[in-house]
Amino acid sequence: VTGATQEVRYLLVGVGNVGRRFLELTVLKAETLRRLGLVLVPVGVADSSGIALSSEGLDPRRIVALKAAGQGVADYPGWGQRGVGPLQMVRSSVTPLPAGAPTGAGPGLLIDASPANMVDGQPGLGCIEAALQAGLHVVTANKAPLVLAFPRLQALARERGVRLGFDATVAGGLPAVNLGQRDLAAAGITRLEGVLNLTTNYILTRMADDGLTYDQALAEAQAAGHAETDPRLDVEGWDAANKLVILAHSVLGQPATLADVEVEGILGVTPEMLRQAAAQDRRIKLLAVAEQRSSGWHLSVAPLALDAGHPLAGLGGKQMGIVYHTDINGALSATIVEDTPLPTAAAVLRDVVDILGG
Amino acid sequence: VTGATQEVRYLLVGVGNVGRRFLELTVLKAETLRRLGLVLVPVGVADSSGIALSSEGLDPRRIVALKAAGQGVADYPGWGQRGVGPLQMVRSSVTPLPAGAPTGAGPGLLIDASPANMVDGQPGLGCIEAALQAGLHVVTANKAPLVLAFPRLQALARERGVRLGFDATVAGGLPAVNLGQRDLAAAGITRLEGVLNLTTNYILTRMADDGLTYDQALAEAQAAGHAETDPRLDVEGWDAANKLVILAHSVLGQPATLADVEVEGILGVTPEMLRQAAAQDRRIKLLAVAEQRSSGWHLSVAPLALDAGHPLAGLGGKQMGIVYHTDINGALSATIVEDTPLPTAAAVLRDVVDILGG
Numbered sequence: 001v002t003g004a005t006q007e008v009r010y011l012l013v014g015v016g017n018v019g020r021r022f023l024e025l026t027v028l029k030a031e032t033l034r035r036l037g038l039v040l041v042p043v044g045v046a047d048s049s050g051i052a053l054s055s056e057g058l059d060p061r062r063i064v065a066l067k068a069a070g071q072g073v074a075d076y077p078g079w080g081q082r083g084v085g086p087l088q089m090v091r092s093s094v095t096p097l098p099a100g101a102p103t104g105a106g107p108g109l110l111i112d113a114s115p116a117n118m119v120d121g122q123p124g125l126g127c128i129e130a131a132l133q134a135g136l137h138v139v140t141a142n143k144a145p146l147v148l149a150f151p152r153l154q155a156l157a158r159e160r161g162v163r164l165g166f167d168a169t170v171a172g173g174l175p176a177v178n179l180g181q182r183d184l185a186a187a188g189i190t191r192l193e194g195v196l197n198l199t200t201n202y203i204l205t206r207m208a209d210d211g212l213t214y215d216q217a218l219a220e221a222q223a224a225g226h227a228e229t230d231p232r233l234d235v236e237g238w239d240a241a242n243k244l245v246i247l248a249h250s251v252l253g254q255p256a257t258l259a260d261v262e263v264e265g266i267l268g269v270t271p272e273m274l275r276q277a278a279a280q281d282r283r284i285k286l287l288a289v290a291e292q293r294s295s296g297w298h299l300s301v302a303p304l305a306l307d308a309g310h311p312l313a314g315l316g317g318k319q320m321g322i323v324y325h326t327d328i329n330g331a332l333s334a335t336i337v338e339d340t341p342l343p344t345a346a347a348v349l350r351d352v353v354d355i356l357g358g
Numbered sequence: 359v360t361g362a363t364q365e366v367r368y369l370l371v372g373v374g375n376v377g378r379r380f381l382e383l384t385v386l387k388a389e390t391l392r393r394l395g396l397v398l399v400p401v402g403v404a405d406s407s408g409i410a411l412s413s414e415g416l417d418p419r420r421i422v423a424l425k426a427a428g429q430g431v432a433d434y435p436g437w438g439q440r441g442v443g444p445l446q447m448v449r450s451s452v453t454p455l456p457a458g459a460p461t462g463a464g465p466g467l468l469i470d471a472s473p474a475n476m477v478d479g480q481p482g483l484g485c486i487e488a489a490l491q492a493g494l495h496v497v498t499a500n501k502a503p504l505v506l507a508f509p510r511l512q513a514l515a516r517e518r519g520v521r522l523g524f525d526a527t528v529a530g531g532l533p534a535v536n537l538g539q540r541d542l543a544a545a546g547i548t549r550l551e552g553v554l555n556l557t558t559n560y561i562l563t564r565m566a567d568d569g570l571t572y573d574q575a576l577a578e579a580q581a582a583g584h585a586e587t588d589p590r591l592d593v594e595g596w597d598a599a600n601k602l603v604i605l606a607h608s609v610l611g612q613p614a615t616l617a618d619v620e621v622e623g624i625l626g627v628t629p630e631m632l633r634q635a636a637a638q639d640r641r642i643k644l645l646a647v648a649e650q651r652s653s654g655w656h657l658s659v660a661p662l663a664l665d666a667g668h669p670l671a672g673l674g675g676k677q678m679g680i681v682y683h684t685d686i687n688g689a690l691s692a693t694i695v696e697d698t699p700l701p702t703a704a705a706v707l708r709d710v711v712d713i714l715g716g
Contacts, residue, residue, distance in 0.1 A: 025544075025686060028686075029544050029686070032544055032546075033544065036543060036544065172688075173687045173688050173690065174690070175537070175541040175690075178540075178541055179533070179692075182536075182712070183533040183536055183708060184708075185394060185708065185711050185712075185715065186383075186387050186390055186391065186704070186707050187704060187708075188390075308672070309672065309674060311672075311693060313672075314666070314667065314669075314671075314672050316667060326704075328383060328387070328700055328701065328703075328704040328707075329531045329694075329704045329708075330530075330694045330695045330696045330697070330701040331694065331695040332531065332532070332533075332693075332694050333692065333693045333694070334537075334691065335669060335690075335691045335692075336687075336688045336689065337688045337689040338688045339688070342686055343686065343687050343688040345686075346544070346545060346684075346686040346687045346688075347687075349544050350541060350542075350543065350544060350545075350687075353543050353544050354540070
C-alpha cells in the first residue's frame with residue numbers, strides 16, 4: 001500500500017438484488033476502498049428502465065434511492081435515458097476518445113449484475129464481450145455468459161490483457177474460484193464436491209429438520225426471498241449444474257457445457273427418504289460433484305445422502321459449501337452462511353479489489 | 359501465463375518434516391511449477407549438520423536421499439560444509455557480487471522451515487532479517503520469528519520492496535491468512551474462531567469419540583507423529599496462541615504478543631466433561647478466539663463446548679479450521695484434513711507461487 005489511490009470509472013449492468021447492494025457497498029466501504037487504493041465511480045448504469053450515463057460520474061446513493069422508490073435509472077435527474085439498452089451504453093462509453101481528450105477518461109471496468117439468461121446470455125454476454133474487446137476489466141455476478149461462452153471470454157480477456165473476475169457466480173460470497181485457482185494453483189485437484197444452490201439446500205434442510213413438505217418449504221423459501229417465483233432452475237438442479245460448469249472451466253481446466261453434466265434435481269426427494277437418511281445419521285444434500293474417471297472429469301448434480309462426518313453434511317439452510325480433494329494439499333473445505341444477497345455483492349467487490357486494488 | 363519461466367534461486371533453512379517435503383514437492387511438481395512460470399533451484403540448504411552451498415545449484419533429490427539415509431546436508435558431495443550455521447550461509451550468499459558477475463546469480467528467496475524457537479526465534483529470525491535486508495523474498499513455515507517480531511519484519515519487507523509469506527505457519531495447508539487478508543480485504547471482520555492446533559484436536563477427538571484417557575490419546579498421537587515428545591507447547595495452548603498472535607497481526611491489524619492472549623490448555627478437560635458435552639450434542643474443542651470488545655480485540659485460547667451446528671464442532675482428529683464472521687461477507691469457514699506435514703509444505707509452495715509465479 002503506497003498511499004496512492006486510483007479512480008476507477010465503471011459501468012454497471014443490472015441494479016437488482018446484487019447490483020443495488022454493490023452500489024450500497026461502494027458507499028459503505030468508501031474509506032476501506034480508499035485505503036486499498038481505489039475510488040470507484042459509476043459513469044454508466046443500466047437497468048430495465050434504461051440507462052443513466054455521465055462522464056462526470058453518477059451518485060450511487062441517488063441510484064439506490066431511485067430503486068427504493070420503485071423508479072429506475074432512466075429517472076436519474078439530468079443523465080437518465082429511456083429506451084437505451086445496456087449494450088448500447090457499453091458501446092457508446094468505450095467509443096475511442098477524440099484526439100486530445102484527457103487519458104483515463106473512459107471507463108476501465110464493467111460490472112455485470114444482470115439476470116442470468118440461460119437461452120442466449122443476453123444482455124450480459126454482449127456487454128461483457130464489448131467491454132473486454134475495448135480493454136475493460138470485467139467482473140460478473142451473472143452465470144449465463146460464462147456457462148455459454150467461457151473459453152471465448154477467457155481467450156478474449158487474455159488477448160486484450162485484461163481480467164475477467166467471476167467468483168460471485170459460483171456460491172455467493174464463498175471464494176470457491178479463488179480457492180481453486182489460487183490457493184490450489186500448484187496442487188492437483190482429484191475431486192470436487194459442492195453444495196452450490198441455496199434454494200434447494202434451504203428446502204431440503206427445512207424438510208429434514210422441521211418436517212415440512214416440499215410445497216411448504218418451497219413456499220417458505222419464496223416468501224423469505226430465497227427462491228424465485230419460478231423455482232425450476234433451482235429445484236431441477238440446473239443452477240447448481242451451471243456453477244459446476246463454471247468451476248470445471250476455471251478451476252479444473254475442463255471445457256464443459258451443461259450437456260456434459262448429469263443432472264437430477266430434488267423433486268424426487270421425499271420426506272420418507274429424508275427420515276430414513278436421518279435414522280442412519282446421514283443428510284441428503286443436492287451435491288455437485290466433479291470426479292476424475294479414466295475418461296476424464298465426470299460432472300454430476302444429484303441428491304446424495306452424506307455421512308454425518310462429511311464436511312458438507314452439517315450445512316444449515318442458509319449455507320453453501322465446497323470441498324476440494326487434492327494430491328498435496330489435503331482436503332480443503334469452505335462454507336459460508338448467507339442470509340441475504342449481500343455476500344454476493346461483497347464477492348463482486350472482492351473481485352474488483354483483487355483486479356484493481358493497490 | 360505467457361510461457362516465460364523464471365529461474366528462482368533459493369536458500370532453505372531447515373530440512374525436517376516440512377523442509378524435506380518441500381524439496382520433494384519441487385521435484386514432484388516441477389512440471390506444474392514450470393507451467394506457472396517457475397523453475398526453483400536451491401543454492402544453499404542448512405540443517406543441523408551444517409550447510410550445502412553451491413551457486414551452480416543443488417539437487418533436491420540428493421538432499422532428500424541424504425536425509426533418508428540419516429545423513430545431513432554437510433554430507434552433500436562437493437558442496438557440503440560442517441560447522442557452518444544457517445545465518446552464516448545466508449550472509450555469505452547475499453554478499454554483494456563482484457563487479458562483472460552475471461546478474462541474477464544471487465538467491466532471490468529464503469525459505470525458513472527451521473524449528474520454532476520461542477525463546478529468541480533463532481536461527482530463523484536472524485536468517486529472515488538478513489534475507490529481507492538483502493532484498494530477498496521470504497516464505498516461512500516457522501512461527502517463532504513472526505510471533506516475536508512481526509511488525510519489524512513486515513516493516514523491513516515493505517521498506518525493501520519484497521514480500522514475506524507465512525500462511526504455512528497458521529494452520530498447515532489451510533489458507534487461513536490468504537482468506538483473511540485477501541478474500542476479506544474489503545470486509546470488516548467482527549470475530550475470528552479457529553481450531554489451529556492439530557495435536558490437541560486429535561487428543562480431544564480420540565478422548566470424546568473413542569473413550570481414551572488423556573494419557574492414552576497423547577501416547578497415540580505421539581506414536582502417530584501428531585505430537586512432539588514434549589507436548590507442552592501444544593497441550594497447554596501455546597501453539598494455538600502463537601498462531602492467533604500471527605492472525606491478529608496479519609489479518610486483524612492488531613499488534614499483539616503472547617502476553618495479550620488469555621491461554622488455557624486442554625489439561626483440565628476430563629472424560630466426564632467430554633461425556634457431558636456429548637450428551638448435550640456438543641463437542642469440546644480447543645478454540646482460539648479473537649473478539650471485538652469496547653477495549654479492542656480480545657484474544658483467547660481455551661477449551662469450549664461448541665453446539666453441533668458450529669462449523670468447527672464436527673472437525674475430526676486430523677482436521678483444523680477457521681471461521682471469519684464478517685460485516686458484508688457472511689460467516690466464512692474453512693477446514694482442512696491433514697494426515698501428514700505434506701499440506702504444510704504445500705502451503706510453503708503456495709506462498710512461493712503466489713509471490714513469484716507468473
